[in-house]
Amino acid sequence: MPIGKDIARAQEALEAGLLVAIPTETVYGLAANALDPMAVASIFRAKNRPEFDPLIVHASSAGAARAFVTEWPDWAEALANAFWPGPLTLLLPRGPMIPDLVTSGLPRVALRVPRHPLTLELLQRLDFPLAAPSANPFGYVSPTLPEHVAAQLGEQVAYILDGAGAEVGIESTIMGMEEGVLTVYRLGGLSLEAIREVVGDVALRSHSSSHPAAPGMLHSHYAPLKPFYVGDIPEMLARHGQAGSATLSFSKAYEGQRNEVLSPEGDDRIAAAQLFARMRALDADPSVERILAELVPEDGLGRAINDRLRRAAVKRTHT
Ligand code: TXA
Numbered sequence: 001m002p003i004g005k006d007i008a009r010a011q012e013a014l015e016a017g018l019l020v021a022i023p024t025e026t027v028y029g030l031a032a033n034a035l036d037p038m039a040v041a042s043i044f045r046a047k048n049r050p051e052f053d054p055l056i057v058h059a060s061s062a063g064a065a066r067a068f069v070t071e072w073p074d075w076a077e078a079l080a081n082a083f084w085p086g087p088l089t090l091l092l093p094r095g096p097m098i099p100d101l102v103t104s105g106l107p108r109v110a111l112r113v114p115r116h117p118l119t120l121e122l123l124q125r126l127d128f129p130l131a132a133p134s135a136n137p138f139g140y141v142s143p144t145l146p147e148h149v150a151a152q153l154g155e156q157v158a159y160i161l162d163g164a165g166a167e168v169g170i171e172s173t174i175m176g177m178e179e180g181v182l183t184v185y186r187l188g189g190l191s192l193e194a195i196r197e198v199v200g201d202v203a204l205r206s207h208s209s210s211h212p213a214a215p216g217m218l219h220s221h222y223a224p225l226k227p228f229y230v231g232d233i234p235e236m237l238a239r240h241g242q243a244g245s246a247t248l249s250f251s252k253a254y255e256g257q258r259n260e261v262l263s264p265e266g267d268d269r270i271a272a273a274q275l276f277a278r279m280r281a282l283d284a285d286p287s288v289e290r291i292l293a294e295l296v297p298e299d300g301l302g303r304a305i306n307d308r309l310r311r312a313a314v315k316r317t318h319t
């Protein structure tokens with residue numbers, strides 16, 4: 001398995017139009033040259049991702065990102081200044097260099113400057129931006145460790161750039177302007193509290209399942225393969241029994257069956273950083289038949305964590 005910290009090797013593969021898994025502070029991305037439609041097409045194939053679900057374009061700086069849009073409004077300047085590099089994606093009018101496939105034909109392009117030092121260095125060396133969705137098969141839990149990528153998409157990538165564990169652990173917050181109102185389309189690694197401090201109140205539109213064109217909003221998503229339930233843990237244990245059950249709790253430990261505690265100290269940031277790795281561990285444990293999870297307090301990154309837990313609990317209509 002080609003995996004390591006060799007930025008030159010990652011660069012070479014990307015320049016040849018190949019796929020490279022890149023570390024970001026949110027989750028690992030499955031990256032290719034965003035300006036090369038053939039390379040972008042191979043991302044969709046590797047992930048088995050429908051082409052109506054557009055990709056985020058990663059740039060080395062706000063200055064570099066501006067080359068890919070036709071407008072750079074004041075709100076974008078304010079948010080980029082405050083939070084880039086970081087876990088925020090902005091939807092802006094797409095410039096002519098961005099291929100149709102990247103935006104699935106939509107009028108806006110999603111842009112972000114990620115914070116991981118290896119990936120920032122890589123982006124600085126490249127003379128094109130990187131299109132990168134999370135590096136997981138479509139609909140599954142996002143990867144927060146290089147091993148997660150290796151296990152599922154290792155065959156499909158030319159190289160995995162090893163940036164260790166993702167610091168934030170959940171995907172970026174996605175924002176844009178909708179009819180004059182700044183709108184959050186996907187709750188993520190940047191909290192609403194932090195955003196409000198910079199731009200005031202924002203609208204939230206992340207709970208529809210009928211508009212898959214809006215970001216990260218497919219109803220069943222981030223989902224383990226095993227049955228996943230969200231509710232009151234003691235009640236669910238009484239209903240399903242302890243045998244074959246595993247529990248995924250916020251800060252309290254539940255004895256008697258396999259249990260993963262996201263953050264014993266009750267810290268939303270630690271819980272976010274742990275969430276996907278714990279979900280994967282329970283999904284992979286052969287003694288576990290079902291996962292019983294509880295929601296976390298609905299503030300800070302807790303909102304985004306709860307969004308992921310709820311989507312994981314939605315029954316799949318396929319597979
Ligand atoms: O933290 C992240 O955002 C990670 C890392 C790798 O950067 N990426 C990520 O990508 O989560 P992905 O593809 O798994 O989720 C991106 C979401 C998708 O749900 C997609 O629908 C939405 O962003 N999106 C991308 N481009 C869009 C566009 N032009 N218009 C509307 N939604 C868009």
Ligand code: MG
Nearest residue numbers: 133134135142
């Ligand atoms: Mg994803």
